[in-house]
Amino acid sequence: MAYVAGIDGGATKTRCLVGDTKGNILGDYTLGASNHQTAGKSQAKAVIKEVYKGALEKAKLKTEDMKYVYLGLSGADLPSDFEFLNKLCRDIFQAGTFKVVNDAWIGMRSGLKGTWGAVSICGTGSNAGACSPDGRRTILSALSYELGNYGGGGHITEKALHHAFRAHEGTGRGTALVTEIPPLFGVDNMENLLTRFYPKRLVKEEELKSVPPLVFRLANARDCVCQKLLIDMGHVIGEMILGVIKKLGMENLEVPVVLGGSVYKGDNPLLIDELTTTVHREVPKAYFIVPALPPAAGAFLSALDSIGIEPGPDIYHKLEKYFT
Numbered sequence: 036m037a038y039v040a041g042i043d044g045g046a047t048k049t050r051c052l053v054g055d056t057k058g059n060i061l062g063d064y065t066l067g068a069s070n071h072q073t074a075g076k077s078q079a080k081a082v083i084k085e086v087y088k089g090a091l092e093k094a095k096l097k098t099e100d101m102k103y104v105y106l107g108l109s110g111a112d113l114p115s116d117f118e119f120l121n122k123l124c125r126d127i128f129q130a131g132t133f134k135v136v137n138d139a140w141i142g143m144r145s146g147l148k149g150t151w152g153a154v155s156i157c158g159t160g161s162n163a164g165a166c167s168p169d170g171r172r173t174i175l176s177a178l179s180y181e182l183g184n185y186g187g188g189g190h191i192t193e194k195a196l197h198h199a200f201r202a203h204e205g206t207g208r209g210t211a212l213v214t215e216i217p218p219l220f221g222v223d224n225m226e227n228l229l230t231r232f233y234p235k236r237l238v239k240e241e242e243l244k245s246v247p248p249l250v251f252r253l254a255n256a257r258d259c260v261c262q263k264l265l266i267d268m269g270h271v272i273g274e275m276i277l278g279v280i281k282k283l284g285m286e287n288l289e290v291p292v293v294l295g296g297s298v299y300k301g302d303n304p305l306l307i308d309e310l311t312t313t314v315h316r317e318v319p320k321a322y323f324i325v326p327a328l329p330p331a332a333g334a335f336l337s338a339l340d341s342i343g344i345e346p347g348p349d350i351y352h353k354l355e356k357y358f359t
Contacts, residue, residue: 041334058350062094107141145333146293146326158296161186210260273313
């Protein structure tokens with residue numbers, strides 16, 4: 036029996052799945068962040084090594100039992116990133132038995148029963164990519180707002196804070212964010228919230244991540260500022276999806292678009308409504324998929340693809356059963 040592994044390495048957590056070629060998951064292990072751009076190179080290496088070791092131990096397997104490891108890693112953007120990450124992986128895995136890709140691709144694979152389509156990731160940050168039926172690929176650089184990227188929970192938080200302070204100062208439209216945001220940071224008003232950011236930034240990552248769910252909740256409560264924030268982001272992300280689809284000349288195809296990431300699980304529909312409307316203006320046959328499987332399953336499926344095994348209905352059924 037041959038065994039493969041799929042690793043989803045992100046800015047928050049890293050998950051490894053080890054299983055056989057029949058789709059049985061034998062080892063499943065999760066640790067912290069492995070994005071070398073944000074967590075640092077030493078942590079990235081340590082986490083990837085330990086999450087793989089943990090999954091192997093749960094599966095009662097050894098390194099020499101493994102046929103292939105497929106890694107979808109956040110921060111795998113530029114040639115210099117791949118140079119570092121491939122060297123890192125050569126120190127952990129046997130040469131020729133692994134592949135490193137941007138984590139957007141495993142997000143796409145987690146929602147497809149095939150290997151072509153488009154993907155939009157909207158979690159802490161955002162990205163978009165597309166693969167044509169003949170195998171051509173394109174993906175955004177997704178580096179920073181200044182370098183063309185936009186979208187994700189981080190930008191929702193940034194915009195919400197911006198509009199809350201403007202409303203507080205009387206230079207922007209009124210919003211419930213003024214009274215609802217401060218308690219998330221352990222203070223009772225906007226003046227005290229200011230001291231958490233200036234002159235020294237004292238906020239915690241968990242506090243910042245609590246803002247996007249609030250924005251979705253207030254949008255449901257008809258807060259116009261929060262509604263506009265979601266609509267505006269949906270429009271920009273829709274343009275990003277359009278860009279990668281058009282770059283591959285797929286405007287006239289029935290393109291499956293996978294929507295992956297925590298922001299797409301928000302309980303107000305405005306962001307996705309605006310996104311789909313923006314895409315449908317130029318790609319009318321596109322259809323959208325919110326994957327039932329996590330990105331780590333997309334990495335596992337990609338590992339099977341890489342060794343020439345085309346997953347059939349039985350494998351998908353096993354994975355869906357495992358994760359639900």
